[in-house]
Amino acid sequence: MRWADDVTELTVEFDAITDDRFGGKAAGLAELHRLGLPVPTGFVIADASRPDAVDDAARRFEALAAAGASPVAVRSSAVGEDGEDQSFAGQYDTVLGVDSVDDFVVAVRQCVDSIASQRASSYSGDMKTSMHVVVQQMVDARAAGVVFTADPTTGRRDLMVIDAVAGLGEALVAGSASPDHVVLDADGSIADHEVGDVPVLRADDIVAIREGAVAAAQHWGRPMDLEWAIDRDGALWWLQARPITTLPGDLNEMDSPVAGPDHVYTRCNIGEMMPGAFCPLTASVSGYAIDYAMQMTQVVARAQPRYENPWLQVGYFYGHMFLNLTEGTALSSGILGNSREQFSLSICGRVVDELEAKPPQPFLRKLTNTIRLTSHALSVGPAIRRLGSEIAGWAVPNGTDARAIFQQLEAGVELYCHVTLTHVRSSSRAAVAANILESTLVRQAVKDGRTAEEGQAEAMRLMAGAADVESALMVDELDAVVHTIAADADTARRFLAAAPEAAVVELRGAAGPGGEALRQFLNHHGHRGYRELCMRDPSWAEDPAGLGSMMQVMLHAALDPAVRGPVHRRADASGSRAVRVLARLARAGARGREETKSKMALMAHALKRGYRHLGEVLARSGRLPDPDLVFFFDRSELARVVSDGDVDELVKRALARRDALPYQDALEFDDVSVGRPRPIVAAPAASTAGDQVVGRPASRGTVEGVVRVAKSIHDARDVQRGEILVAPVTDVGWTPYFTVIAALVTDIGSSVSHGAVIAREYGLPCVVNTLVATQVLNSGDRVRVDGDRGVVTRLD
Secondary structure (H helix, E strand, O other): OOOOOOOOOOEEOHHHOOOOOOOHHHHHHHHHHHHOOOOOOEEEEOOOOOHHHHHHHHHHHHHHHHOOOOOEEEEEEEOOOOOOOOOOOOOOOEEEEEOOHHHHHHHHHHHHHHHHOHHHHHHHOOOOOOEEEEEEEOOOEEEEEEEEOOOOOOOOOOOEEEEEEEOOOHHHHHOOOOOEEEEEOOOOOEEEEEOOOOOOOOHHHHHHHHHHHHHHHHHHOOOEEEEEEEEOOOOEEEEEEEEOOOOOOOOOOOOOOOOOOOOEEEOOOHHHHOOOOOOHHHHHHHHHHHHHHHHHHHHHOOOOOOOOOOOOOEEEEOOEEEEEHHHHHHHHOOOOOOOHHHHHHHHHOOOOOOOOOOOOOOHHHHHHHHHHHHHHHHOOHHHHHHHHHHHHOOOOOOOOOHHHHHHHHHHHHHHHHHHHHHHHHHHHHHHHHHHHHHHHHHHHHHHOOOOHHHHHHHHHHHHOOOOOOHHHHHHHHHHHHHHHHHOOHHHHHHHHHOOHHHHHHHHHOOOOHHHHHHHHHHHHHOOOOOOOOOOOOOOHHHOHHHHHHHHHHHHHHHOOOOOOOOOOOOOOOOOOHHHHHHHHHHHHHHHHHHHHHHHHHHHHHHHHHHHHHHHHHHHHOOOOOOHHHHHHOOHHHHHHHOOOOOOHHHHHHHHHHHHHHHHHHOOOOOOEEEOOOOOOOOOOOOOOHHHEEEOEEEEOOEEEEEEEEOOOOOHHHHOOOOOEEEEOOOOHHHHHHHHOOOEEEEOOOOOOOHHHHHHHHOOOOEEEOOOOHHHHOOOOOEEEEEOOOOEEEEOO
């Protein structure tokens, strides 16, 4: 709002306030009053530091008191306070319960003097401002509190948060009372409700607070922080309104369209390849490539006629990637030997009851589709062999013309789509053999009077022992580097004594065997790493701190004579001829799947280097404030950024997205969502009857040990030898820790997921798809992991 003429009034009615010249608190109350929300009677003292202002206000106070509108609250309303950029919450004084003229004069002067207080000065610096004062009749409150029309903690604009205490709200502000905490979904339903023995608010109170808060947020056109009180008669009064100044950018700004209101989305499977939240550029590159590859697979199987617009098979919500299971059922219902149950089991590790199968197609069409899809998957060998030369043929941009660099990168994205399609074909080949093997052995187990879990465990045993699995070989090489370091006591001592980043940098430049081994490892596998499909996250070659942390954990274990090294299992040759053939195909499929995933990571590594270079060119030219911001545009926006047009608004939005990413990364989701996925508000009510967490068996064996819960790769740096790693999901970046841990437990995953494959190669018991292990178990718990039955038991 603009400043108007000089203030001449000594006291001002709320009805007369039309801008923020009297401070944000007065402006907020005036707007609430105009909106028709009940506001306690009162007035504003304009520039209360003027000599005659207090005397005139005292006469107004006497009139209020005579009308029965006392005691009053005397509150600061400095210019800039409760504004759009800063709230100044608690920096200036408020005096409650004022019921005499003498006390009123003292209270007004106390508010005026607080403008020069040390706490206010340290908050605002040397900013000069005028102190106006709001005087309002106090509410004889049965309950009071605040309502945020967006969650200030998580940044979610689809939630409303109400904190309430009995009596006056001052106890809430002072932190002297524990409030009832109510979180409402966008539709007004209660998502979380933390209350004491006697709830402060009734159901109709919550409804009234929500209705008023929604009206205020719509009126202001932005998320609001509002104070309220409910009097002894049950009437709701509004005491303050200010914008929420601490929110990041909109967490949903870059959300993809929902393919259908009843479509079922999941974080399973894709959550392993792409864990956590990702920048918009990663969605526009890696997410686009995955969606393209999956759509093209549907086209091959005639589940859809042609490639459609992006975000049909993949969704991007709150910065996280999801698979669209509903679209996937079009494929499963059109081929032989598949079903809704088998399809959902292969993706989510369980039958997804929320998923409705597409109508089955005629037998002949199914037969034709099955032949087409099987041929597409099984003929992938030559395409796999060509990937290396195709990727090498694409040069990472190194010029200075931003437009030319962008066009080179667009060509790289096309190649990335081809590489990803080859990986999906390879993964299909692996999944077909693994699923047939598992279903065969489960049926046989049930027929023989055994349990389905025993059949699954038998399948896991037969799938172990695949030779030359890329991820396992990679860890073997890193393990060999660590043992080379361990063989030289002086080198080992220096490596452990240094900070992780310095240790790797020094060793990488050293002339001895350890340095040579590390350089060779990085030459072969430096493009791999945690979240390796992210355009922004560094690979191992670019992240010496992360690589060094893992190597130091491994080195401690290597120097301990009690530690066992990797225990690769040999392929089992038991079972019928058909079972042996299926097992051999499953192992070959796992090998091919890991090989193409490495090639996919290699292409992603090349692209991220190109985009990083583009960011540097744009920053040097002044188009971007810093190179990192390039990752917070999608590709269509980047086309505008490299042009000659004005980019100020685009840059502003990209900066807000970067602020939002840590908030997005902290969100957790159910494994399955119907319609637009929404984050979990409260921790899931997991059933742990008998201290057991039940998942899916993925690698046989039983072990007891101490839990290490690691919700991120950074948490895993604390893992100790022999601990049981409990994680939401693991990708290749976690694999080096497999040489240290005793077992693996994950929230999501399947028998062919990355963690399961490598756990089997290392002889580690593994339970996946527990859904809640990271929430139910704590670091330090002692548990038994039964990889045969898929059960984790907490021990006394």
